[in-house]
Amino acid sequence: MTGSVRIDVDGLLLDCDGVLVDSHDAAAIAWNRWATHWAPGFDFHRDIEHGRRISDLVAELIGDTSQVEVAAAELKQLELDTATDVRPIPGARELLAACPPGRWAVVTSGNRALATARMASAGLPPAPVLVTGEDVDNGKPFPDPYLLAAQRLQIPPERCAVFEDAPAGIASAREAGVPTIVGVGAAAAPVTLAVADLRAVRFDGARLEIARDALLPQTGE
Known part of the structure; x- marks a missing residue:
């Protein structure tokens, strides 16, 4: 070269x-679907902090520590569902x-x-x-x-x-x-x-x- x-x-x-x-597009679909229930007002394109773990981001977004595991599991499944895109x-x-x-x-x-x-x-x-x-x-x-x-x-x-x-x-x-x-x-x-x-x-x-x-x-x- x-x-x-x-x-x-x-x-x-x-x-x-x-x-x-x-x-990027697949992740946006998954995150925005998830946010309608767990983090209303969140917009992937505007608000996401790229490069960090789902568990860390979810904990900050929802605030309720007792629900982090459930919320993170739901988001992980949504991301997996769009993995082919x-x-x-x-x-x-x-x-x-x-x-x-x-x-x-x-x-x-x-x-x-x-x-x-x-x-x-x-x-x-x-x-x-x-x-x-x-x-x-x-x-x-x-x-x-x-x-x-x-x-x-x-x-x-x-x-x-x-x-x-x-x-x-x-x-x-x-x-x-x-x-x-x-x-x-x-x-x-x-x-x-x-x-x-x-x-x-x-x-x-x-x-x-x-x-x-x-x-x-x-x-x-």
Whole structure:
């Protein structure tokens, strides 16, 4: 790949929704249906905090701690019901197909069933390592998810690159000590590099390569 940025890394840690899978419309349908009963006035497009766990968001939205488990379970089922209404982010299939086994992980705030269903519906291969919001005590923006993913890959966080699209995830990666953070789409926090999608991204297990003409300008540039 000519005219590229090259960064030596040993592993890729990728968020799912917004990075590998375009699930925005499906999630909006599920959340807005759920909100009619549990959080009247909530609008997904206006109010959602991307990148955080359902359980954490539901607890803040409904206020009644005794109902969080029931409300979260209902929302999870609604999201699972719409899991087929997703598509891959451009370039995701090609990038993952070329990634060496054991060198990449998916790190999502969603639950395992939802992440697995959305990736399958988008035609993406199963992740060799999948860390979900269910696997950690503290979800994004805390560092726990990315630290656990790096541990399971047996690659130090400082030798990984993270692909994220949400402020909570970017903060999580930064707190985990990951030096290279690539924002996908309209990332709302400072990142190392930013791209619109994954079509110009390559990884061979030792080097991350991104075409320069695919890089997006960042805030302040």
